[in-house]
Amino acid sequence: MKDRPTLTTSSGAPIADNQNSMTAGPFGPVLMQDFHLLEKLAHQNRERIPERTVHAKGSGAYGTLTITKDISRYTKASALQLGKKTEAFLRLSTVAGERGAADAERDVRGFALRFYTDEGNWDIVGNNTPVFFIRDGLKFPDFIHTQKRHPRTNLRSATAMWDFWSLSPESLHQVTILMSDRGLPQSYRHLNGYGSHTYSFINAEGERHWVKFHFKTMQGIRNWTNAEAAEKVAQDRETHQRDLYESIERGDFPRWRFCVQVMPESDVGKHWYNPFDLTKVWPHKDYPLIEIGVLELNRNPENYFAEVEQAALSPANIVPGIGHSPDKMLQARIYSYADAHRYRVGINADQLPVNKPRCPMHTYHADGAMRLATNPNPDAYYEPNSFGGPVENASVKEPPLKLSGNADRYNHRDGNDDYRQTGDLFRLMTNVQREQLFGNIKAAMEGVPLEIIERQLQHFFRADPAYCAGAAKALGIDFRPQMVAAE
Structure with missing residues (x-):
């Protein structure tokens, strides 16, 4: 692969991970x-x-x-x-x-x-x-x-x-x-x-x-x-x-x-x-x-x-x-x-x-373009206040959610089976529905480079070999999944 520039923020700071949000633990x-x-x-x-x-x-x-x-x-x-x-x-x-x-x-x-x-x-x-x-x-x-x-x-x-x-x-x-x-x-x-x-x-x-x-x-x-x-x-x-x-x-x-x-x-x-x-x-x-x-x-x-x-x-x-x-x-x-x-x-x-x-709704939001609402209590324009403005209600508080793990950018693809449910869905389809699926894929892949098509066919194969075979046949491609290395 040729040298490629480093992805950065708008301010120029380099990005270490553009695939995963930072979370409190893998499920946090x-x-x-x-x-x-x-x-x-x-x-x-x-x-x-x-x-x-x-x-x-x-x-x-x-x-x-x-x-x-x-x-x-x-x-x-x-x-x-x-x-x-x-x-x-x-x-x-x-x-x-x-x-x-x-x-x-x-x-x-x-x-x-x-x-x-x-x-x-x-x-x-x-x-x-x-x-x-x-x-x-x-x-x-x-x-x-x-x-x-x-x-x-x-x-x-x-x-x-x-x-x-x-x-x-x-x-x-x-x-x-x-x-x-x-x-x-x-x-x-x-x-x-x-x-x-x-x-x-x-x-x-x-x-x-x-x-x-x-x-x-x-x-x-x-x-x-x-x-x-x-x-x-x-x-x-x-x-x-x-x-x-x-x-x-x-x-x-x-x-x-x-x-x-x-x-x-x-x-x-x-x-x-x-x-x-x-x-x-x-x-x-x-x-x-x-x-x-x-x-x-x-x-x-x-x-x-x-x-x-x-x-x-x-x-x-x-x-x-x-x-x-x-x-x-x-x-x-x-x-x-x-x-x-x-x-x-x-x-x-x-x-x-x-x-x-x-x-009724009661907030302390103020001003801004196209504001229609007025403040019925003009002295209570901040919180807390001593002038009868709206106050919090602890009775609607949610129960605490237990968290664990370190703050990090966890790879959401690690150990994740992205093929099982797709394969289950494919096997639920009738033969007519499968033929529609293959035909729609063919139409949607018009003009797509062969390298990308073969990469996608490999995913179809991992979901179900028949899925891959049907799509490849519709596309007129002699595709052998073992020729494509697993990611």
């Missing part, structure tokens, strides 16, 4: 002192104006979450108590395309959900897949660069995408889903939604459980082939927007079954997989789905820009009874999403109707 949370992570995320959020850096093309609607099962033994969250009905807002989107992109493109779909609870806004900012391409937020700006346009050609680059994926084996699970039939949904109504990350439930006794959120479409899963999607795009670039809007207008309200997987806090470390790894699922045999309610969309926004384009959802928004986890991607998004909204919409974005909580 990300440390605020990781200035390289914060610089990368903050810079990415400011790369484009004014549309969203990712998820730029989207649709939104209001609805209701109704809880039908008692799960009070797991969480004290008011919105999750039996019989509770809570107003909701759901923004659905593609990930990579710009605002003018077609809806019917092969891409992950965003599933960003807000509940206007009586304890504040609770946001679940997920996707239509239970996993993601990366497990460390330090790599998020790098990954998104591969999904955007080449700086010289201004064209999408299949080479960049497959180069990154083939050098990041943790991406294989998500890549397989993306290249499967589920990578091209027919509409936003016909896909599942997932919180994807691991969150926590906290009950009235202060006990913590880990939790995964699932929203199963009651309209059924429906997908298009590449050819069918191309025909649709030729006629209408707004297929998903049109379908969602028109279905709600005619009273055909989309619905999803709201389910959770719940893991006792003490189960961490008992399985071969890390429960905080965004590239892994929790097997249902370990933690079965518990159906707890129904989400229904039943009202379209009156103004798209005001209510959908300016919607500012963030996984930082939680309520008592709901908590975060040491998931490194989630911890990065807690910062990154809120920061993106402060930049894109403004520091006072939470005062806009679509973002404003339905319950």
Whole structure:
């Protein structure tokens, strides 16, 4: 390999590790002192104006979450108590395309959900897949660069995408889903939604459980082939927007079954997989789905820009009874999403109707562009104060999270099996689904250098030899896995 320059921060300091966030122990949370992570995320959020850096093309609607099962033994969250009905807002989107992109493109779909609870806004900012391409937020700006346009050609680059994926084996699970039939949904109504990350439930006794959120479409899963999607795009670039809007207008309200997987806090470390790894699922045999309610969309926004384009959802928004986890991607998004909204919409974005909580809110935030709120108690503009200003409430404090280990940049690929669950998924596919997978991979690899293709085929082989053989055959490549050295 030729000599290459040393990667540095914007101030010129050399970077020792650009693959792993600094954490408190191998399973611990990300440390605020990781200035390289914060610089990368903050810079990415400011790369484009004014549309969203990712998820730029989207649709939104209001609805209701109704809880039908008692799960009070797991969480004290008011919105999750039996019989509770809570107003909701759901923004659905593609990930990579710009605002003018077609809806019917092969891409992950965003599933960003807000509940206007009586304890504040609770946001679940997920996707239509239970996993993601990366497990460390330090790599998020790098990954998104591969999904955007080449700086010289201004064209999408299949080479960049497959180069990154083939050098990041943790991406294989998500890549397989993306290249499967589920990578091209027919509409936003016909896909599942997932919180994807691991969150926590906290009950009235202060006990913590880990939790995964699932929203199963009651309209059924429906997908298009590449050819069918191309025909649709030729006629209408707004297929998903049109379908969602028109279905709600005619009273055909989309619905999803709201389910959770719940893991006792003490189960961490008992399985071969890390429960905080965004590239892994929790097997249902370990933690079965518990159906707890129904989400229904039943009202379209009156103004798209005001209510959908300016919607500012963030996984930082939680309520008592709901908590975060040491998931490194989630911890990065807690910062990154809120920061993106402060930049894109403004520091006072939470005062806009679509973002404003339905319950009273009391902060000491001051001034800033487009501030609408006034201070009902002008003498109490700092804290602590002697003038009746809002004060903290220790009753909503979360139980402590035990940590261990040294602060370091732990290699998230060491000892991590990134092939087992992908192989399991492949073996669940029918022959028809496998042939679609192989054909979609062939189409997506058009123009990609052979070296990168062979590197990716080696990952397919490690997941399942039949996966590799089928993809190689579709590509017309005589590939022998043993010819490629293991990494």
